[in-house]
Amino acid sequence: MSVYSMTGYAAVQSNTAGSPAETDSVADTSARLGVEIRSVNSRFLDLAFRLPDELRQAEPALRELLTAKLKRGKVELRVSLDSNSASNLRAPSxxxxxxxxxxxxxxxxxxxxxxxxxxxxxxxxxxxxxNKPHDYSEELLKLSKKALKELLAAREREGARLKQMLQDRTGQLRALSALAVPMVPKLVEQQKSRFLERWKEAMALSDSATLPEIAQDRALTEATAFAIRIDVAEEITRLASHLDEIDRLLESGGELGKRLDFLIQELHREANTLGSKSASLELTRISVDMKVLIEQIREQVQNIE
Known part of the structure; x- marks a missing residue:
């Protein structure tokens, strides 16, 4: 299935003619009927109709038509009916x-x-x-179906663009995750060496010629605690899992906006945790870059049905 955006626009017009009341009429009832549909993002399906007074009775059928094809979005359907002034005059029977x-x-x-x-x-x-008023309900319904078809096509094109953009952002997030993974062992090794150096300096001040084994064990313990504290493997794994699910949803298509919105929240949580555990400037920068990309994804996901 395709990915559909909630943003779209379609407008169609048609000349319509009604049957004259009597055979000796000098003109038919002709008019220009126009249907315009606009849609923007919304949490739910919100329909609004702008109809001429003579077409108010068609609103239930139009509402049924839209709800059968649209699931989310703020949608406005506007109908115009321009009658030719000359066509309003007929020869009396x-x-x-x-x-x-x-x-x-x-x-x-x-x-x-x-x-x-x-x-x-x-x-x-x-x-x-x-001159009885002509009933344009049938013509209006046909024209509205055509406009709705064009709207769905526009939303599908916009959805394809959003899908490509989101897949590009998820790819960048994977690349940043790959950069973060090897940093943690390096940081742990650096911290271990730093602890050992500090213990050596401390023992040198106490006139000890050699570093006692207990001091070295303490340094290793501190390094282990530090490694546990900065370990982001779990966050990286969960982040990769969320990215896999986002890519799967984008490929499956359909109504996925709300599920994507939830996954974006989870991505943001993992990126925040990654930043809070950061023990280096490089890892902090990766966390910030991740949050920027996730925010870009979140903004675009708001437009997906």
Missing amino acids: SVTLQRLGSLEDSIKSWLPHASALSVADVLRIATNED
């Missing part, structure tokens, strides 16, 4: 005109001084009588 004429004659028989119907009056009444 013959049935409507006959009814209006009959009603006008009936009214004038009772009210002879009543004003005659004007063309504007006829068009207004005919519009209310004949």
